[in-house]
Amino acid sequence: MKRIFLSLAVAAAVLVGCQDNEKNVELAQEQIIDMSDFYVHTDADQSRGVSESCHSMRVLNRQLKENPELYKKMYDVEYATRKFIAAKGKPGNGGGNNGGGSEPTPDNLGVINIPVYVHVVYSNSNENISDAQIASQISVLNEDFRKQNSDVSNAPAEFAPLAADSEITFSLAGTFRYASSTTSWGTNDAVKATYPPVTPETHLNVWVCNIGGGILGYAQFPGGNLATDGVVCAPQFFGKTGYVQAPFNKGRTMTHEVGHYLNLRHIWGDGRCKQDDFVADTPSSDGPNYGCPTYPTVNCRTNDMTMNYMDYVDDACMYMFSEGQKSRMRAIFQSGGARASMIN
Numbered sequence: 001m002k003r004i005f006l007s008l009a010v011a012a013a014v015l016v017g018c019q020d021n022e023k024n025v026e027l028a029q030e031q032i033i034d035m036s037d038f039y040v041h042t043d044a045d046q047s048r049g050v051s052e053s054c055h056s057m058r059v060l061n062r063q064l065k066e067n068p069e070l071y072k073k074m075y076d077v078e079y080a081t082r083k084f085i086a087a088k089g090k091p092g093n094g095g096g097n098n099g100g101g102s103e104p105t106p107d108n109l110g111v112i113n114i115p116v117y118v119h120v121v122y123s124n125s126n127e128n129i130s131d132a133q134i135a136s137q138i139s140v141l142n143e144d145f146r147k148q149n150s151d152v153s154n155a156p157a158e159f160a161p162l163a164a165d166s167e168i169t170f171s172l173a174g175t176f177r178y179a180s181s182t183t184s185w186g187t188n189d190a191v192k193a194t195y196p197p198v199t200p201e202t203h204l205n206v207w208v209c210n211i212g213g214g215i216l217g218y219a220q221f222p223g224g225n226l227a228t229d230g231v232v233c234a235p236q237f238f239g240k241t242g243y244v245q246a247p248f249n250k251g252r253t254m255t256h257e258v259g260h261y262l263n264l265r266h267i268w269g270d271g272r273c274k275q276d277d278f279v280a281d282t283p284s285s286d287g288p289n290y291g292c293p294t295y296p297t298v299n300c301r302t303n304d305m306t307m308n309y310m311d312y313v314d315d316a317c318m319y320m321f322s323e324g325q326k327s328r329m330r331a332i333f334q335s336g337g338a339r340a341s342m343i344n
């Protein structure tokens with residue numbers, strides 16, 4: 001989804017010139033941060049009978065209500081992200097050998113590796129998933145975030161050029177197993193309070209436990225409380241071998257949730273056409289897609305990028321992040337960014 005005035009604001013800043021436009025970029029970006037975009041717009045959801053398999057936005061809304069300071073932090077993260085992306089798109093800004101041409105400025109971080117701690121919290125033997133199931137999930141994350149997944153070749157011509165290698169990898173740093181009598185943990189972060197994250201400044205913490213309510217998973221966005229930082233995923237939707245359940249049995253729930261953890265929004269912006277996902281190259285839509293949509297699926301007068309990991313389609317029918325999403329994810333690792341502490 002995109003807002004046309006976002007593109008226009010950036011373009012206007014770019015046209016000012018190479019030397020003295022930093023201030024203009026900042027002003028343009030500041031003007032377009034609308035904090036109402038940080039809330040789920042339930043009127044659209046209810047009218048469409050939307051069911052929510054991912055509760056990341058609901059959890060964010062709860063955290064914003066509970067903690068007024070988070071509001072400012074989220075604003076600052078958003079501001080820094082948009083400033084980075086706007087500067088990245090400026091012609092002739094760095095890059096060394098493009099002669100001042102229009103090549104976007106790459107960041108200099110190269111491939112970013114994220115070490116992962118997995119907390120398996122189980123109330124029965126099925127939920128005590130195997131090491132092989134955990135390994136399969138790490139493999140899926142590495143394939144999807146490096147565009148090494150074979151199904152990306154299914155992308156239609158309209159979207160194939162936008163499919164991105166995010167240059168982010170994942171390595172399993174450790175697995176913790178906890179037997180518990182709790183059979184359903186919900187989304188109030190009780191599992192994190194009971195089994196706290198380990199060094200969340202430098203590691204992605206993942207809790208694999210039954211959530212209940214038909215919820216596959218939820219993530220915390222960058223900028224939130226470190227004590228609750230990470231991703232929660234139900235065991236039957238984690239990995240692609242062992243105790244897994246179709247049609248979410250290819251590890252893409254975690255690809256989606258880690259997308260949130262790295263600051264991506266749902267591709268329809270959690271509202272109607274005008275609601276934004278803060279990414280310029282993803283088309284507007286007014287709600288999630290489900291199942292395995294045929295192409296083209298038209299909403300808001302454009303073809304939906306239904307195959308994007310940040311939609312709600314079946315695992316077998318999502319297979320790409322866009323270049324705009326890549327820039328947004330990588331922005332939080334830049335110097336001063338919300339997850340810069342993970343770079344060492």
Ligand SMILES: [Zn+2]
Pocket residue numbers: 054055056057256257260266
């Ligand atoms: Zn989600």
